[in-house]
Amino acid sequence: xxxxxxxxxxxxxxxxxxxxxxxxxxxxxxxxxxxxxxxxxxxxxxxxxxxxxxxxxxxxxxxxxxxxxxxxxxxxxxxxxxxxxxxxxxxxxxxxxxxxxxxx
DNA sequence: TTACTGACCTTTT
DNA sequence: AAAAAGGCCAGTA
Numbered sequence: 001x002x003x004x005x006x007x008x009x010x011x012x013x014x015x016x017x018x019x020x021x022x023x024x025x026x027x028x029x030x031x032x033x034x035x036x037x038x039x040x041x042x043x044x045x046x047x048x049x050x051x052x053x054x055x056x057x058x059x060x061x062x063x064x065x066x067x068x069x070x071x072x073x074x075x076x077x078x079x080x081x082x083x084x085x086x087x088x089x090x091x092x093x094x095x096x097x098x099x100x101x102x103x104x
Numbered sequence: 105t106t107a108c109t110g111a112c113c114t115t116t117t
Numbered sequence: 118a119a120a121a122a123g124g125c126c127a128g129t130a
Contacts, residue, residue, distance in 0.1 A: 028109070028110060031111085038108095041108090042111085043112090049111065053107060059111085065109055072111090
């Protein structure tokens, strides 16, 4: 981590993820674009996995651009859904989050 | 058809 | 060895 004065993609993305308030969600594209790479949405997921192991990142607040869970069933899909619901996030009948309300 | 979004893998520090 | 940093490709709308 170049914590000197080099705002890397990694720490930038982690900061954005941690900046997500309660009851709010963010998409990969939003975080990636804010981090400095509009095409680095893939890396965001990697950071969620990597940093969340040591840092307690609200990975459950990170969803895809459709407002849904990109995780496979049994891999954390219903788990994240429950976490978001516990925060007050409204889910669609299809399991989609209201990006108009929580899409910061 | 084209454009955009992904929950990874690889390499470097 | 472990963690951080970085990018390309294919699927879907």
